[in-house]
Amino acid sequence: MTVPERTRPKRVVVVGHGMVGHRFAEALLARDTAGAWDITVLSEEPRPAYDRVALSSVFDGADEASLRLPALDAARVALRLGVRAESVDRAARVVRTSDGEHIGYDELVLATGSYPFVPPVPGHDAPGCFVYRTLDDLAAIRSSCLPPGAGVVIGGGLLGLEAANALRLLGLDPHVVEMAPHLMAVQVDAGGGALLGRLVTDLGVTVHCGTGTARVLTDPASGQASGVELADGTVISACVVVFATGVRPRDQLARDMGVAIGARGGVVVNEACRSVSDEHVWAVGEVACADGIVYGLVAPGYAMAETVADRLAGGAAVFAGADLSAKLKLLGVDVASFGDAHGRTPGALCVTLNDPVRRAYGKLVVSDDAATLLGGILVGDAGRYPMLRALVGSPLPADPSALLAPEGAAADGGTGLAGLPDSAQVCSCNAVTKGDLLTAITSGAATDVAGLKACTRAGTGCGSCVPALKQLLGVAGVAQSTAICEHLRASRAELYEIIGGAGIRTFTELITRYGRGRGCDICKPAVASILASLHTGDHILDGERGALQDTNDRHLANMQRNGTYSVVPRIPGGEITPAKLMVIARVAEDFGLYTKITGGQRIDLLGARLEQLPLIWKRLTDAGFESGHAYGKALRTVKSCVGSAWCRYGVQDSVGLAIELELRYRGLRSPHKLKGGVSGCARECAEARSKDFGVIATENGWNLYVGGNGGFRPRHAELLVADVPTGELITIIDRFLMFYIRTADRLQRTAAWIEAMDGGLEHLRDVIVADRLGICADLDAAMARHVADYRDEWKAVLADPRRLARFASFVNAPTAPDPAISFTVERGQKVPDRPLLPLEVL
Amino acid sequence: MSTQTIVRHETVVLVPRSALVPEQGAAVLLPSGGSAALFLLHDGSVHAVGNLDPFYGAPVICHGIVGDRSGAPTVASPLGKQVFCLRTGACLDDGKVSLPVFPVAADGDVIHLSIPVHEAETAALTS
Numbered sequence: 029m030t031v032p033e034r035t036r037p038k039r040v041v042v043v044g045h046g047m048v049g050h051r052f053a054e055a056l057l058a059r060d061t062a063g064a065w066d067i068t069v070l071s072e073e074p075r076p077a078y079d080r081v082a083l084s085s086v087f088d089g090a091d092e093a094s095l096r097l098p099a100l101d102a103a104r105v106a107l108r109l110g111v112r113a114e115s116v117d118r119a120a121r122v123v124r125t126s127d128g129e130h131i132g133y134d135e136l137v138l139a140t141g142s143y144p145f146v147p148p149v150p151g152h153d154a155p156g157c158f159v160y161r162t163l164d165d166l167a168a169i170r171s172s173c174l175p176p177g178a179g180v181v182i183g184g185g186l187l188g189l190e191a192a193n194a195l196r197l198l199g200l201d202p203h204v205v206e207m208a209p210h211l212m213a214v215q216v217d218a219g220g221g222a223l224l225g226r227l228v229t230d231l232g233v234t235v236h237c238g239t240g241t242a243r244v245l246t247d248p249a250s251g252q253a254s255g256v257e258l259a260d261g262t263v264i265s266a267c268v269v270v271f272a273t274g275v276r277p278r279d280q281l282a283r284d285m286g287v288a289i290g291a292r293g294g295v296v297v298n299e300a301c302r303s304v305s306d307e308h309v310w311a312v313g314e315v316a317c318a319d320g321i322v323y324g325l326v327a328p329g330y331a332m333a334e335t336v337a338d339r340l341a342g343g344a345a346v347f348a349g350a351d352l353s354a355k356l357k358l359l360g361v362d363v364a365s366f367g368d369a370h371g372r373t374p375g376a377l378c379v380t381l382n383d384p385v386r387r388a389y390g391k392l393v394v395s396d397d398a399a400t401l402l403g404g405i406l407v408g409d410a411g412r413y414p415m416l417r418a419l420v421g422s423p424l425p426a427d428p429s430a431l432l433a434p435e436g437a438a439a440d441g442g443t444g445l446a447g448l449p450d451s452a453q454v455c456s457c458n459a460v461t462k463g464d465l466l467t468a469i470t471s472g473a474a475t476d477v478a479g480l481k482a483c484t485r486a487g488t489g490c491g492s493c494v495p496a497l498k499q500l501l502g503v504a505g506v507a508q509s510t511a512i513c514e515h516l517r518a519s520r521a522e523l524y525e526i527i528g529g530a531g532i533r534t535f536t537e538l539i540t541r542y543g544r545g546r547g548c549d550i551c552k553p554a555v556a557s558i559l560a561s562l563h564t565g566d567h568i569l570d571g572e573r574g575a576l577q578d579t580n581d582r583h584l585a586n587m588q589r590n591g592t593y594s595v596v597p598r599i600p601g602g603e604i605t606p607a608k609l610m611v612i613a614r615v616a617e618d619f620g621l622y623t624k625i626t627g628g629q630r631i632d633l634l635g636a637r638l639e640q641l642p643l644i645w646k647r648l649t650d651a652g653f654e655s656g657h658a659y660g661k662a663l664r665t666v667k668s669c670v671g672s673a674w675c676r677y678g679v680q681d682s683v684g685l686a687i688e689l690e691l692r693y694r695g696l697r698s699p700h701k702l703k704g705g706v707s708g709c710a711r712e713c714a715e716a717r718s719k720d721f722g723v724i725a726t727e728n729g730w731n732l733y734v735g736g737n738g739g740f741r742p743r744h745a746e747l748l749v750a751d752v753p754t755g756e757l758i759t760i761i762d763r764f765l766m767f768y769i770r771t772a773d774r775l776q777r778t779a780a781w782i783e784a785m786d787g788g789l790e791h792l793r794d795v796i797v798a799d800r801l802g803i804c805a806d807l808d809a810a811m812a813r814h815v816a817d818y819r820d821e822w823k824a825v826l827a828d829p830r831r832l833a834r835f836a837s838f839v840n841a842p843t844a845p846d847p848a849i850s851f852t853v854e855r856g857q858k859v860p861d862r863p864l865l866p867l868e869v870l
Numbered sequence: 871m872s873t874q875t876i877v878r879h880e881t882v883v884l885v886p887r888s889a890l891v892p893e894q895g896a897a898v899l900l901p902s903g904g905s906a907a908l909f910l911l912h913d914g915s916v917h918a919v920g921n922l923d924p925f926y927g928a929p930v931i932c933h934g935i936v937g938d939r940s941g942a943p944t945v946a947s948p949l950g951k952q953v954f955c956l957r958t959g960a961c962l963d964d965g966k967v968s969l970p971v972f973p974v975a976a977d978g979d980v981i982h983l984s985i986p987v988h989e990a991e992t993a994a995l996t997s
Contacts, residue, residue, distance in 0.1 A: 514940070536912075546893070546912055548937035549946035549953070575893040575936065579948035582933055587948055591928035838905065839889050839896035847903040848922065848929040 037066045040340060041123050041133040043113040043281065045071030047080055048313030048329035049139030050097050053105055055337035065340065067105045068131055070123070073162060074110040076100075081326060084190050086166055087197035089717075089733060089747035095163075116285045118306055135308050137336060138282055138295055142275035142314040142324070147182070151244030156253030157269045160191040173268045175199030180256050180264055182241050183272035184211040189358040191272045192233050196359070203234045203264050205256065210237055215354065215365040219382055220407040223389040227361045227408060236262065244269055277315045277322055285309070290317030299346045300339050301332045310336045319349055327457050328352075353420075353456055355406075355413045360790065362410035367403025367420040368393050376402055379428040390432040392416070399423055401431075414496040418452035418462070454500070455486035455493045465497065469504040476501065512774060513550040516543040520699060520774045524558050533563065534572050553578035554774040557661055560697035561769050561810075564817035567824050568697075569831055580659035583835065584821055585641055588634060590860035591849055593641060595621070595633040596658035597648050598694060601668045601686035601706075602629025611651040619644055622857045628665035628703065630656060635858055637845055639837040645822045654820040657695060661775075663702045666690040667715065671708030671725070678708035680725030685754065686714075689723075689761065695818050696765065699772040699781075703737075704761075717745045720778040721761050726750070730757045734764055734792070735782040743779045746789055749797060759808065763796035766807040883983045887976065890916075895932035895945065897921050900985055906972050907932035908983065909956060911943055917956040918972040918983050924961070925950045931969065 040056070042049050053069055071077070078095040086095065100107060112126040116136065123131045144159035146152050158169050160181075173179060179195035181188045184206025192202040204211070210221025211228070225235050240259040247254045255265040277294040287305040288296040294317030296304050301316060303309040313329035314322060323329065328350030338345035353366035371378050375396030382389050388408035394401055401419045406412065416431065424431070448454075450463030464484055468474040473483045477497050481487045487494045510519035516539070518526060523538075532538045535555050539547055547555075556576035560568050568577060569584075580586045585593035597612065612631055616623045619640055621633040636644055658664060666689045669675065671682030686706040696702070705716030706723045716722030722733040728751040736745030749760055764778075772781040785791055794800040796807070825831040836842035851858040883898055883906075890896055890910040898906045898918070905921040909932075921929045926949045934945040936956075943956040952963045959969040973984045 515937070545938045545941065546936070546943070548939065548944070549935040549951055552935050552937065572893075574891065578935065579933065582948070587930065587933070589926055589928060589949065591923075591926075591930040834891075834894070837897065838899040839885055839908065840883065841899045844899060846897070846899075846905065846929050848905065 037064055038134040039066045039132060040135045040137060041131055042069040042137045042139055044139035044141055045069050045077045046141045047077060047326055048333050050077035051330050052137055052312055052333035052337055053100050055334050056340060057101060057104055059337055059341035069105060069107045070111050070113050071109050072112045084194040087194050094744055113281055118285055135340060138311040138315055139313050140278040140315045143278045145274045145276045146271045147273055149241050149243055151246055154244055154246045154251060154253040157244060160187060160270050160272050169268055173198055173200055178203055178266040179268045180266040181270045181272055185214060188272035191270045193359045205241055206237045207240045216405050216407060219380060220389045220405045223407045224363060228359050231359050275324060279315055294322040301336050301347050312336055318347060323350055353417050355410050362408060364406040364410035364413040366417040369403045369405050373402050381432040392428045392432060394428055414454060414493050418448050418454060454496050458485040460484045460486035465500050466504055512554060513548055515539060515545045515547050516551050520554055521771045524770050527558050528562050535576055536572060552576040557697045564814050583641060584659055586659045593636045595636055595644055596630055596656040597653035598656035599630040600690040601666060601683050603683055615644055615647050620858060629667050638835055639843050642826060642832055642835050646826055649823050655822045661698055661700050663693040663696045666704035666706060668706045669708050669713035675708055677711060679727055680708055682706040682708035682725060692815055696814055698769050700775050700777045729753045732757055732760060735779040737777050737779050748793060760796060762811040763804055763807045766810050767796055881985045885981045887979045887981055893936040897932040898983060905929050909936055916974045916976060916981055918974050919959050920970040923947050923949055924967050925952060
């Protein structure tokens with residue numbers, strides 16, 4: 029019988045909290061359910077791990093928090109921020125840290141990553157020269173550049189193009205200098221590189237290939253970098269110079285420890301990612317040299333992290349080398365390379381398709397008998413990447429040229445996901461196979477893309493396989509029915525087209541012609557919303573329409589838990605005069621209403637009985653108030669800060685714009701509620717980025733962010749357009765809202781709508797900014813109709829006795845207060861008396 | 871469990887049919903101070919159930935959306951959206967709960983709503 033070796037938890041120290049070190053800690057936590065390990069993570073950077081791959085998005089509106097990786101369980105991991113490992117005593121198994129502490133370990137995992145390599149050209153260390161690696165690097169670049177002007181990136185690889193994008197987002201004209209004859213020489217060939225060069229040139233990037241950098245020019249007075257001189261004599265004036273000329277393993281600590289180091293750097297490890305010199309030392313990610321290779325991508329790093337975690341948990345996982353396939357979006361251009369992209373296999377044949385009209389380049393590398401796919405390159409359109417990548421090593425299912433043909437043009441000759449073997453990897457970031465995904469689907473563990481992400485992690489890395497996940501759900505036959513309910517077998521977007529196309533004006537007509545039964549609480553409000561959007565001149569309570577409205581719309585007020593209602597007058601932009609405040613106060617006092625300031629910068633009056641609503645609104649409309657549509661799936665408010673009129677920091681009139689937007693979109697019915705915000709400067713006091721549409725003032729105009737929300741799953745809005753003038757801004761918001769109203773599902777907020785859209789934000793931009801579908805004139809006209817036909821709903825009710833009739837408390841006693849409703853007092857105001865619930869009695 | 875009550879339909883409330891809008895319920899004040907929810911459906915039939923939402927204890931069933939589930943006429947609570955059968959009062963989303971059903975009869979333009987004497991005590995408890 030064996031006795032457990034020891035009972036105290038073993039200690040593992042992770043040096044480095046980048047993406048790979050983070051992944052290791054996550055992976056060990058997941059496997060170590062018994063709590064056998066004490067984990068300490070040393071992070072030289074003063075912040076927890078973040079998504080370095082998405083670094084340039086910081087200049088595209090993302091903030092630090094949105095890049096942050098999911099936090100490690102603080103109860104199980106000691107994360108030491110701003111603490112560096114200075115030295116390691118391997119004999120004593122102790123790490124000495126920069127703050128002088130000695131931390132003992134049983135196992136040591138090196139995840140120190142790499143450092144940027146800067147070529148020793150003259151002037152490379154002048155102020156104004158930067159590298160592109162960390163959030164601090166980006167902050168330094170931002171604080172040093174003064175647009176307009178040029179910025180130079182030395183290096184035309186993946187990192188260089190990312191850096192060029194960052195400079196472009198900062199408002200500079202980027203120049204890229206690349207020694208090789210074309211861009212991204214590691215990933216793509218000359219043909220793909222040439223097209224890539226053309227595409228990025230069109231985006232405003234000046235490309236200088238086939239030439240080196242002779243020296244960095246400096247301002248004689250300040251010593252500051254002022255540009256570069258290239259080997260061919262070209263001089264580029266620039267305010268910043270960014271070196272993106274590759275990385276080297278950050279292995280000094282390992283060298284000092286005396287473990288074996290590879291010829292080109294990196295800790296030499298075996299197939300378990302364990303140092304060949306010390307069985308208690310492991311290395312993962314860009315600091316590891318596995319089988320002579322130092323990998324510079326995140327996916328192999330993750331695979332190494334999982335391998336070590338498995339080993340420490342008692343497993344026997346092996347890191348057997350990694351595939352360097354990648355699909356990237358650089359400056360909005362798709363670039364993918366997979367397998368033996370450069371045709372280095374002896375006898376390999378290449379088939380290329382260079383389509384200058386579609387601006388797409390594709391190359392497939394096949395075995396000498398043209399039977400097996402070995403690899404390939406795609407530039408301009410990488411839609412087929414997931415499928416082609418998964419086919420590497422498999423027999424070709426169709427002629428290579430058919431595999432490169434534009435999607436849709438070729439018949440699906442077994443090339444789709446359905447034709448792939450179960451062993452084919454669909455998500456390369458997390459090594460998830462088609463078989464893994466099908467198991468998750470058929471076992472019922474996942475019924476949609478979100479479910480697949482949660483249970484397999486597929487699609488949570490670069491996200492390029494998400495379309496493939498959708499297709500797989502379809503292949504497995506669990507594609508969700510788009511029918512809205514049992515009465516109407518159509519999605520909301522289809523209903524919108526049917527109702528608009530067939531000129532339908534009533535629910536009865538719709539259900540008689542296109543559905544069955546008498547509807548329900550799902551389809552009726554959806555149809556009511558569509559009818560309101562299409563027939564902007566009609567009142568939502570007239571005729572049969574009144575019976576379709578959901579709880580709150582039915583009486584133009586929000587029903588509360590005790591059957592009373594809340595009243596919310598519109599206060600556009602949150603701006604209100606003292607006189608109007610007094611009106612609200614008097615109405616609240618006279619009707620005994622509870623008052624509260626809402627999150628949307630207005631005032632909620634609660635506790636009104638049904639029969640009181642017209643009396644209350646008479647008083648409010650007489651004083652100039654209008655319905656605030658707090659009850660509707662409609663525009664709620666456009667929140668604002670005080671802006672340039674008062675604020676010392678404001679650069680634009682945020683209140684003025686918020687009022688203009690709120691008045692423009694008031695009464696606009698939509699698939700779900702809509703909220704807007706306008707901030708007068710980048711400090712963002714209006715919290716505009718938590719809104720469906722958020723506007724933030726810049727020195728030159730406005731930045732528009734879309735798809736934000738608070739609520740159950742908070743999400744920041746993303747930048748749609750930058751620095752636009754007011755007129756253009758409003759046109760784009762018009763189109764955004766109208767396109768949403770037409771195509772979203774019922775109760776789908778804008779965030780979920782954009783997430784579910786094929787092509788996401790890029791596609792949205794294509795449709796409503798570039799007008800790729802040619803529907804913008806239509807969207808503009810629809811919004812113009814809404815603006816022209818807007819009438820205050822409450823004023824229209826008060827003017828019509830038939831509409832007023834629905835506000836009777838009882839059909840046999842129209843003005844009698846309901847005896848079942850009672851109140852109590854809390855903190856000086858009335859609140860619902862909590863009834864004894866019949867269910868609790870039972 | 872349910873309360874054992876001998877139900878005698880004695881009180882009758884009269885409501886003019888013309889006061890009802892198809893598929894939009896109306897609250898009827900009962901002599902006890904409670905209320906019933908009265909519905910005129912698309913096919914001309916009339917149904918009455920208790921107005922008190924058993925999940926919230928609020929008198930709101932009359933404001934629910936009328937429709938059908940697999941052909942049976944229904945009303946959905948405007949608060950929690952639980953669906954009730956208008957014929958039986960049964961909650962179709964929770965087998966333990968139901969609304970009381972009140973017999974109705976039409977006499978020309980007048981609808982007769984019969985209510986049990988003890989409706990105030992049993993309105994929400996009958997199951």
